[in-house]
Structure formats: structure tokens, C-alpha cells
Amino acid sequence: MGKKKKYGIRTFINDVHLWLGLVSGIILFLVCLSGTILTFEKEIEGWFKEKLTVEATGPKKSLSSLVNDPNIRAKGTITGMTIPTAENSPYQFSIKEDPKQRRGTTYEVNPYTAEVLAPKETGMDKFMFSMFRMHRWLMMDIKWGRPIVGIATIIFLILAISGIVLWFPKKVKWKTVKSGFKIKTNANWKRINHDLHNTLGFYSCILILIMGITGLCWSFEGYRDGLSAIMGTRVFGNRGGQEVDLDSFDNGRTINLEEAIAIANRELNYEGTLTVSLPNEKNPVYGFRKLADDSWSTVAQDRLNVHQSGQVISKDIYADKPLNVKIASAIKPIHTGTIYGGFSKWLYFLACLIGTSLPVTGTIIYINKLKKKRKRRRSLATA
Incomplete structure (x- = not known):
């Protein structure tokens, strides 16, 4: 009889990776599949409008x-x-x-x-909204769906980290490590399936970790508060503005829309897309957001508030913000992949697509191992 293998830390990590993957597989598949589709939500909806x-x-x-x-x-x-x-x-x-x-x-x-x-609302709009509900709440009541997705996301983070550990061979040498960077396409289907899970999982793990860490902000308020405390600034809702006495800006004069936009373009003196919020009875302020045409990111917007009297109330330049505020304000585009426009969207689309495949390829690996064990037992029984 052969020596019984010791139950070491690597075996423990492998068991954690296996059983957590099997337990959460269907939920992770649905969340990742809907996330993959939602990556190009606006573009897909635009095709049908x-x-x-x-x-x-x-x-x-x-x-x-x-x-x-x-x-x-x-x-x-x-x-x-x-x-x-x-x-x-x-x-x-x-x-x-x-x-x-x-x-x-x-x-x-x-x-x-x-x-x-x-x-006009199209059938695609309804489909995309159902994908949104699937991604956020598994199309369940928010009370139950949100924490379930949150727990599944935590499991996905554990799977990503344990997967990185298991990707490295027991003996770390270049000869053994380099095989993990490629898929052996000329092998049998079982080996190809293993490589798809192992190699593609490795390549996508960083983006999966980023999506998971940011995604938890929507699932658990306590997590969001904790992340805000760690970052030293509020995640969601932080506009960097301060309360001001609007009455002190009232000089009896009222500017028109063209004059307000002229002030905005003078203060934010560059070519870019300008978004205007009009004043109303409760808030006598023109709110401006401007994104430069040559901007590196979709979140690098400058903000300006102008009283309807024509006086500038506040000016918030994105480049002048501290790093922690920049990151906190970019949580949503970091999660969705829109932060660098089309380039980051394609990267996230591929990472989500791989994430969708991992529960499938992982389950197939487990089934193949079970079959292999059964054959071994039968051969020992008949020996």
C-alpha cells in the first residue's frame, strides 16, 4: 500500500476553492453573464433605437x-x-x-x-433592465437578492485569490510556471478544459478582484462605510462641495442661459462636452459639468456652480482633487469598466466572459476527477 498523503495547506486551499465554487456556481454564472451583457448596455440599446x-x-x-x-x-x-x-x-x-x-x-x-x-422603450430596453435586476438582485426582491449577490461576490473574491495560489505549481520553476500561461490546444478536451479554467482564470483574476471589491459597495452598506473610512473620503455621494449661503450671492440681477454658459466656458476654458443643470425655485443655481474632448477618463469632469445672479459659487477641478477622492468618485466606472471608455470596456467584457465560463469549466473538472476516482476504485476492486 502507498503512503497516505498529508493534508497540507495547499490541499486545504484546493478544497476551499472546489467546494465554494460548487456551492456558488449557478449564482456566479448568472451574475457574470448579466455583467458581461451589461458591459455594452448603452451601445446595444442604441442599435435598436x-x-x-x-x-x-x-x-x-x-x-x-x-x-x-x-x-x-x-x-x-x-x-x-x-x-x-x-x-x-x-x-x-x-x-x-x-x-x-x-x-x-x-x-x-x-x-x-x-x-x-x-x-421610445424597446424590447431591448426591457431585456437590459432584466439583466440589471439579474446582476444586482438575481431578479428577486431587493431585500433578499442584494445580500445573496453580495455573499456570492465575497465567495468569488476568495475563489480568485485561491485560484491564483493554485495556479502556481508546487515547485516554482520557469519550466513548470510557463505552461500556465498558455492553453494546450492540441491536447484532449479534458486538458483543454483544464487550461481554459486555469489559464484564463489567471489572466482575468486582477479585473475580477477589482470588480468584486467595488461591487460589494452596492451589496452591503457597512462595507461601503468601512471602505469610505479606509479611503478617508465618502464612497458615493461625495461631490467635494460645501454648504453655502445662497442668499449672500443674490444681488438682484438675473442672468440668462447664454450668459451662464459663457461664464462656464470662461471658467472651464477648453473644448469639451458641457452638461447644464438649470436653476429652479428651490435652487437658484446653474450647475455645470464639463468633460474635455481629449480627457483620459470618463470621470475626469470639472464642476462649476454659478448663481443665477452671475456670481461663481464654487469651482471643482478634477485634476486638483486628492487621489483618494478621485478613486472614490470613480467607484462606479471602475466597477462597470467605463472608466477608460471603449478600451476598458473591452477588457472588462473579456474578463466577465471568462468569469462566466469559470463555474462551467470548474464543474467539468470536478466531474472528470470523480469519474477518474471511480475508475481507479473499480480497477482496484477487480485487481
């Missing part, structure tokens, strides 16, 4: 004339707009069709003709 054609047919209409256009005003209360720099891009107007709406509906507006394109 009517697009507003914009041609430069002369000078653009003034924003004041667009805001006061009867066809646009008939849609509801205009709360803000986004003004791109491209000549052939439509403006986007945020319109509250009902006072109870929180953010309103986004309408596309032709800046040359005032033509309005109302958004």
Missing part, C-alpha cells in the same frame, strides 16, 4: 430659443441639457414629464432645426 440625424445647415439656434420652443416645452419641465462639441451631434435635454419623476427623460434635440426625438 431610432437615431436623430443632425446636419449642419447653418448657425445653431440659441439655447434660449430651444428652451422656449413650444414643442419642447410641451414635453414637460426642462431641468438640464448636455451640449457636445461635435457639430453633427444632437443636444440632450433632460425633461421631467411628471413632477414626480426623479431625473426626468432624456430627449434628443436637433440644435439647427429644434426637431425633437422622443425616446
